Amino acid sequence: MSDYILSCCSTVDVTEDFLRSRDIEYVYFNYNVDGEACRDDFGRTNSPAQLYARMLAGADVVTSQVSVGEYQEFWRPFLDAGKDVLHVTLSSGISGTYNSACTARDLLRDEYPDRRVVVVDSLCASSGYGMLMDRLASLRRKGMGLEELAAWAREHRQEVQHWFFSSDLTFFVRGGRISKVAGVAGGLLRICPVMDVAPDGSLAVIEKIRTKAKAERRVVDIMRETAFGGEGYTGRVFLCNSECADDARDVAAMVEQAFPQMDGTPQVFDIGATIGCHTGPGTVALFFWGDAAGRKSAAR
Numbered sequence: 328m329s330d331y332i333l334s335c336c337s338t339v340d341v342t343e344d345f346l347r348s349r350d351i352e353y354v355y356f357n358y359n360v361d362g363e364a365c366r367d368d369f370g371r372t373n374s375p376a377q378l379y380a381r382m383l384a385g386a387d388v389v390t391s392q393v394s395v396g397e398y399q400e401f402w403r404p405f406l407d408a409g410k411d412v413l414h415v416t417l418s419s420g421i422s423g424t425y426n427s428a429c430t431a432r433d434l435l436r437d438e439y440p441d442r443r444v445v446v447v448d449s450l451c452a453s454s455g456y457g458m459l460m461d462r463l464a465s466l467r468r469k470g471m472g473l474e475e476l477a478a479w480a481r482e483h484r485q486e487v488q489h490w491f492f493s494s495d496l497t498f499f500v501r502g503g504r505i506s507k508v509a510g511v512a513g514g515l516l517r518i519c520p521v522m523d524v525a526p527d528g529s530l531a532v533i534e535k536i537r538t539k540a541k542a543e544r545r546v547v548d549i550m551r552e553t554a555f556g557g558e559g560y561t562g563r564v565f566l567c568n569s570e571c572a573d574d575a576r577d578v579a580a581m582v583e584q585a586f587p588q589m590d591g592t593p594q595v596f597d598i599g600a601t602i603g604c605h606t607g608p609g610t611v612a613l614f615f616w617g618d619a620a621g622r623k624s625a626a627r
Contacts, residue, residue: 398431
């Protein structure tokens with residue numbers, strides 16, 4: 328057992344069982360559906376199907392980051408038990424939760440002068456964030472100390488490759504990422520935008536692919552171009568989806584065929600409520616390890 332706690336936010340978009348198996352603690356994000364306060368609690372409050380059905384029916388959804396007070400309440404039991412904490416947050420390019428975590432850390436310093444809380448901005452999102460946490464948990468189990476692990480996370484976080492596509496632009500239009508005119512045209516032309524997480528941790532539309540089948544093939548081609556080792560890639564692969572598991576499984580099958588030396592089989596997860604409130608249904612994301620600089624060359 329490590330002498331420090333490794334923790335994250337529930338926006339890692341893996342499962343609670345996965346986090347428990349890796350000895351990772353987690354704090355919940357929040358969201359609101361038509362005035363009802365909810366926790367992003369891995370689908371217990373609203374299953375993905377329930378959430379998207381409500382959204383498609385016109386429900387007003389708003390997400391809320393972890394507050395300063397919630398971080399303090401979350402960390403205090405660990406600090407009281409004499410444990411230090413390494414907390415890795417959802418990307419600052421998507422949420423202000425990193426700043427809240429830093430403020431909570433600073434407020435706890437006087438209360439716990441002999442303990443350390445170290446906060447790292449993942450610059451990652453969804454199951455890509457989960458993939459980073461998975462690697463950090465492995466390094467901790469191998470004996471890496473808190474400060475060394477935090478430094479490793481900062482050095483390697485942009486090697487997590489994030490490639491998304493969506494067959495339903497409704498909520499990208501509502502959120503302002505795609506204009507209403509472009510959304511209507513995209514729907515008529517069956518456009519599936521391919522998106523990446525930019526170096527600053529924000530989400531960016533990279534390409535506009537016509538038809539979902541072509542978008543599925545394109546993200547696998549991008550993996551060939553940017554993954555460490557190309558088709559000889561030996562790392563892990565995560566995928567996530569918002570109520571389109573068949574599409575995610577199609578991509579997973581293509582990945583298995585293209586990368587026979589990968590570590591295990593692709594793991595497929597649900598997109599959680601926080602990210603799902605912004606994507607709506609119909610989004611698939613592919614995550615793997617690759618050259619951070621290679622993301623720019625893959626975009627065209």
